Amino acid sequence: MIQVTAFKWVPPFAQGSVRDIRVRWALEEAGLGYDDDLIGFEDQSTAAYRARQPFGQVPAFSDGKVEMFESGAIVLYIAQTSDQLMPADEAGRAIVLTWLFAAMNSVEPYVAELATIDLFNPDKAWAKERRPEVETMLRKRLGDLQSALGDRRWFACNRFSAADILMTHVLRDLRHTNILADYPALADYVARAEARPAFQRALADQLKPFRAAEARNPELAAGGEN
Ligand SMILES: N[C@@H](CCC(=O)N[C@@H](CS)C(=O)NCC(=O)O)C(=O)O
Known part of the structure; x- marks a missing residue:
């Protein structure tokens, strides 16, 4: 199964813009299912996470065949397997x-x-x-x-x-x-x-855990979707 790392929560100014959305969007356009692997800020500096993303950032990506980081490279990798994202010639x-x-x-x-x-x-x-x-x-x-x-x-x-x-x-x-x-x-x-419906699904899926975190802890919700 494809896995993409994303944050459990980010401040409102970054919501809807965290770079995992690039990968989510590409996967949605390509019709590929995935799981988001949610991390907290405390996970960013662990050795386990640094092994997946050397800078402690999101997104990191794995699909059982490859392990990657850098959203641009990941989108390009997905595009190479999908006519929806890249022409054949x-x-x-x-x-x-x-x-x-x-x-x-x-x-x-x-x-x-x-x-x-x-x-x-x-x-x-x-x-x-x-x-x-x-x-x-x-x-x-x-x-x-x-x-x-x-x-x-x-x-x-x-x-x-x-x-x-x-x-x-x-x-x-x-x-x-x-x-x-x-x-x-x-x-x-x-x-x-x-x-595009694929973007709207990607956006909703990035925002979902943020809303859940804010419902659990209303103090987080200092603002809305930006
Ligand atoms: N060039 C990287 C940048 C990744 C990046 O900047 N991720 C941000 C979220 S948009 C992040 O994880 N920031 C937290 C941090 O740098 O500690 C990519 O495109 O994947």
Whole structure:
């Protein structure tokens, strides 16, 4: 049975965005069942968990044949077994790979830097000084990304693919801002991807244990789904 590690609970700002959702979504699109293997923050530093994920993070993945970490690599592995996530022809696979890495290497660093400032360090002097430049650089990247998408629905091969899982998840991490509203084609793209039933199932399944934990301990529920 496929197993994916995920957290038992995370603070509201991270709910719906923890990276196991990338893997859950890929599995849902591919029609593959899985169990989530829920860990607590106290498990992250154990030797047993570090053997599965050297940085103590989620997700880690196993399917009886392989053991993996790194959500991008896991999504790519799943995609290699599923026509739903990757076309069969070599040129098509190459362009899916290209956009998958573009999401992680050319877009995510800009989004992550803004999120680091806004979500973890909003009141620090260095963050206030750095933020305008970070937002300017991000906006330039988003403008180029929107131009590259043009009037297409998806990034690769005119069809939904693994690349769109990664790109959507990366752009989703801007939802604490209104920035994406200035890039309507990208905002529509994210909305289109999030409307997919497979994404909705993945989201619900990530949130389920959080709601259960909050029902057991109402003090955890300082906010709602973000
Ligand atoms: N590059 C890794 C990053 C994984 C990652 O950042 N996981 C976060 C949740 S989204 C985590 O486990 N954070 C807890 C920590 O770093 O202690 C991947 O994509 O799998």
